[in-house]
Amino acid sequence: MEENDVNIPEVDNKSAEPTPEKESRWIGLIAVVAFFALGGWSYCPWYMWIVFALLALFTLAGMYKWGQLILGLCVILWGTPLLGGDSNSTSNSDSYNYQQSSDTQSESERQYIESQIHRIEELQRQFDRADQMGLPEYEQKRISDEAWAIYQSLENKNLTREQRKKLSDMFAL
Numbered sequence: 719m720e721e722n723d724v725n726i727p728e729v730d731n732k733s734a735e736p737t738p739e740k741e742s743r744w745i746g747l748i749a750v751v752a753f754f755a756l757g758g759w760s761y762c763p764w765y766m767w768i769v770f771a772l773l774a775l776f777t778l779a780g781m782y783k784w785g786q787l788i789l790g791l792c793v794i795l796w797g798t799p800l801l802g803g804d805s806n807s808t809s810n811s812d813s814y815n816y817q818q819s820s821d822t823q824s825e826s827e828r829q830y831i832e833s834q835i836h837r838i839e840e841l842q843r844q845f846d847r848a849d850q851m852g853l854p855e856y857e858q859k860r861i862s863d864e865a866w867a868i869y870q871s872l873e874n875k876n877l878t879r880e881q882r883k884k885l886s887d888m889f890a891l
Contacts, residue, residue, distance in 0.1 A: 742786070746777025749790025756798035766797035823876055831875055834868050835884060841865040842888060 750773065753762075762770065773789040776782045795801055823831070845861045869889055877885070 741780030742783045743777050743780045745783055746773055746786040746790060749773060749786065749794060750777065752790075753793050753797060756794065756800055758793065758798040761799050762793075762797040766793060769793050770797060823878065827876060831872060831877060831881055834872055835881065838865050838868050838885075838888060841868075 753759075753770065758770075769789055770793050773786060773793055776786045776789065841861055841864055845858060845865070848858050848861060866889075869885060872885060
């Protein structure tokens with residue numbers, strides 16, 4: 719028997735390379751569309767926006783189909799009112815109070831809150847006039863502090879969404 723007659727199996731070098739995962743965006747796109755369709759834009763707590771950003775990144779890149787699925791489910795379940803819960807677990811007091819608010823108020827409560835909001839608006843006009851007239855800084859600070867104290871006292875009240883929006887617009891930086 720000759721040495722050349724030995725059967726040597728052929729080795730396929732192509733199978734040793736990892737096969738790349740196919741690009742897929744449809745899972746992430748469905749999750750993003752469902753997020754917006756279910757009202758996630760106005761409901762989503764701040765920490766879920768991080769998950770949403772990761773979902774958007776994976777979707778745009780077309781990678782990690784399972785990652786898109788898991789992140790999409792997280793965003794839809796906890797970033798929208800789908801489960802019927804609220805986002806009171808968030809540490810952000812503004813969104814906590816926003817979720818706690820209802821549109822039902824007694825007449826006396828509504829009148830009190832509206833009068834306090836009007837008082838803040840008047841203080842804002844006084845502050846603007848004081849600034850234009852060049853009054854001393856301590857006078858401007860007094861007006862600002864008074865408005866801030868009223869605002870903080872209203873944070874714990876049962877505000878409607880419109881009242882809360884009006885207050886947040888007045889104190890937006």
